[in-house]
Amino acid sequence: MSTVRIPPLLRARVGGTKQVELPAGTLGEVLDALASAYPVLRSLLFAEDGTLARGFRAFVDSRDARLTGGLSTPVEEHDLVVILPATGGGGGGGGA
Amino acid sequence: MSATRAAVGTGARPPGHPGPTRVALPAAIRDALVAHARAELPNEMCGMVAGTATPAAGGRPTTWHPTRNVAASPFRYEVHPDDLLRVSLDIDDRAEEVWAIAHSHVGSPARPSPIDVERAFYPDALFLLVSLDEAEADPATGAPSVRAWRIVDGQVFEVGLEIAG
Numbered sequence: 001m002s003t004v005r006i007p008p009l010l011r012a013r014v015g016g017t018k019q020v021e022l023p024a025g026t027l028g029e030v031l032d033a034l035a036s037a038y039p040v041l042r043s044l045l046f047a048e049d050g051t052l053a054r055g056f057r058a059f060v061d062s063r064d065a066r067l068t069g070g071l072s073t074p075v076e077e078h079d080l081v082v083i084l085p086a087t088g089g090g091g092g093g094g095g096a
Numbered sequence: 097m098s099a100t101r102a103a104v105g106t107g108a109r110p111p112g113h114p115g116p117t118r119v120a121l122p123a124a125i126r127d128a129l130v131a132h133a134r135a136e137l138p139n140e141m142c143g144m145v146a147g148t149a150t151p152a153a154g155g156r157p158t159t160w161h162p163t164r165n166v167a168a169s170p171f172r173y174e175v176h177p178d179d180l181l182r183v184s185l186d187i188d189d190r191a192e193e194v195w196a197i198a199h200s201h202v203g204s205p206a207r208p209s210p211i212d213v214e215r216a217f218y219p220d221a222l223f224l225l226v227s228l229d230e231a232e233a234d235p236a237t238g239a240p241s242v243r244a245w246r247i248v249d250g251q252v253f254e255v256g257l258e259i260a261g
Binding site: 056064066 | 140142167169171172174175177180181184185188193197202203204209211213214215217218219220
């Protein structure tokens with residue numbers, strides 16, 4: 001089993017649950033299992049095209065899943081999956 | 097197009113403002129934000145402030161966590177993913193909450209830009225902005241402008257800062 005840490009922002013929607021144990025697989029499969037356990041999370045975690053919603057980052061075994069295959073990232077037994085709200089922005093300008 | 101609503105004075109909460117309209121920020125954290133902003137020049141700085149709870153839940157700030165700006169840009173910021181994970185887990189393991197996300201604007205006011213609003217995913221926290229634009233500095237002291245905001249569903253609300261200590 002893997003452990004999934006639910007972001008504090010979403011815990012009120014899942015009865016205050018902090019983390020859950022779910023079968024290992026790919027990150028997509030683990031998050032799908034999470035959304036099956038807590039259907040209220042599905043539309044929050046997934047974009048319409050099935051990718052991770054842009055407001056969240058996912059980490060598998062402390063690695064940013066954007067760098068390891070996205071939702072195809074393998075989640076091994078005993079891995080910790082952490083979901084966090086994304087950060088970003090800036091003053092803009094400079095042609096950026 | 098986002099709306100910006102300023103909370104001024106100490107009266108009742110303006111209509112539509114999610115509150116709080118004012119918060120206390122320790123001077124030590126304010127000073128650390130400004131120091132980090134200056135140290136990161138020419139790029140924007142970023143970091144996170146832990147609190148006893150979110151400002152939306154009436155929490156007070158406890159700890160400043162400076163982070164790396166993985167964008168390494170004068171115009172953009174993103175908390176380095178390794179720092180986001182480390183700091184977020186540290187805050188969570190202490191049974192605290194993210195009280196604020198902080199970053200600097202090196203040449204524009206301490207007001208959320210359109211991209212700040214577009215990428216604001218902490219509706220219960222504050223967004224603390226430091227402006228290093230000299231035109232925005234306190235005319236009496238020269239201190240950089242530091243302002244606080246809540247960004248909820250694309251709506252921007254200023255939260256008054258009371259520097260304490």
